[in-house]
Amino acid sequence: MFNKSNYKKNGYMLNGRFKKRGYDWWWHSFTGIDMETNEEKAFFIEFFIINPSVSPNEVKYGRLGDIPSYLMIKCGAWGENHAQLHKFIPLKDVKINKAPIKIEAEDFYLDEFTLRGNIEVIDSQNHPEYMSDNGSMSFDLKIKKLIAFNVGYGTSGLFRFLKAFEMYWHAEGMKSEYEGLVTFNGRKYIIKPEKSYGYADKNWGSNFTSPWIWLSSNCLYSKIKNKKLENSVFDIGGGRPKAFGIPFKSKLLGAFYYEGKEYEYNFSKFYHPSKTFFDCRILDDIVVWDIKQRDSKSLMETHIECKKKEMLLVNYEDPKGLKLHNNLYNGGNGYGYIKMYEKKNGKFELIDDIEVSHVGCEYGEFDKK
16 A cells, blocks of 8 residues: 555655765645636746755855755746746755754745745856746745655665665655645736645655656546546656666556555565556657556556646756756646556456546656766
8 A cells, every 4th residue: 555644754864875975855746826817837846955964054066066065945837938946055054854844944944734935036047057047936835745655665764774775756745735825927826725736745865867757647537437536646757766776677656546546556566566668758849658557457558748848857966966867858737648457357458548637747868978
């Protein structure tokens, strides 16, 4: 069973060698409604900490040739006028409670139930080290996390202690409701719980994966049942994991909470074998994800597309200060379908055909050397 809340796994992980070569981030994404036009807009907010013991007294940027060390607030919006905005804060000015997580710094606050902040970037063209666009965003939000994706053994206490994996993942709120107000570049957006289509997770480790794949949504409509699935969400992520420095073949973790029933495809659970096949493509106008996941009892086929003009190339530098992901497409307006099958009498039979929208989506690979 994967729907298990765990505040320890959602807590601060930069201890041991991760203090000098590690990152930890808390990601949030959701949809708001323009208070003037009633149009939807998808937003994201992330608190990202890297190498806290390298330079606690001042911000160090990898883009300037240093080993990076800072709290970075990343926030912004998707759509045709997409943007990512970055604010960097030295770690000496950050208060952190490890678990349950609480981060306080200047105008910014994060805990399991609250997000607040105010950011403005006006001179990014003169500061490439910011890896940011120009713009402004403020947010004051409450969070209600309804369904978790706890990946289990791979993020157990032993594997966290051993720093076994290069990149870890825990989705404390793969289905979440957000409520509050966002102001983005002067426009106000109301965030309503029932229409927020919210998501919250975290990653941590010593480096990023390549390929990097992520898909999630809780805006699902059953074409067979002719109704919205109110108690459902899916989440797929991963790429090419490494354990103790040894790379696996490309693998994904997947979970589908379908009206209370759990389907999981998790390579780390050896006692419940599953297989995953994926084909991700960057085309002229769209990015496409085709993923098949199966075990002995079920098969999940997922097809998602997202318009490139509504996505951004999300920017991160790794704990060594390198920026190897320069074509990491990131969006919040994906759409497509899921076909869900169960094995009956030795054959897979279709149990639902589901339209999917408001999909958080990501795909990219390291630059070729």
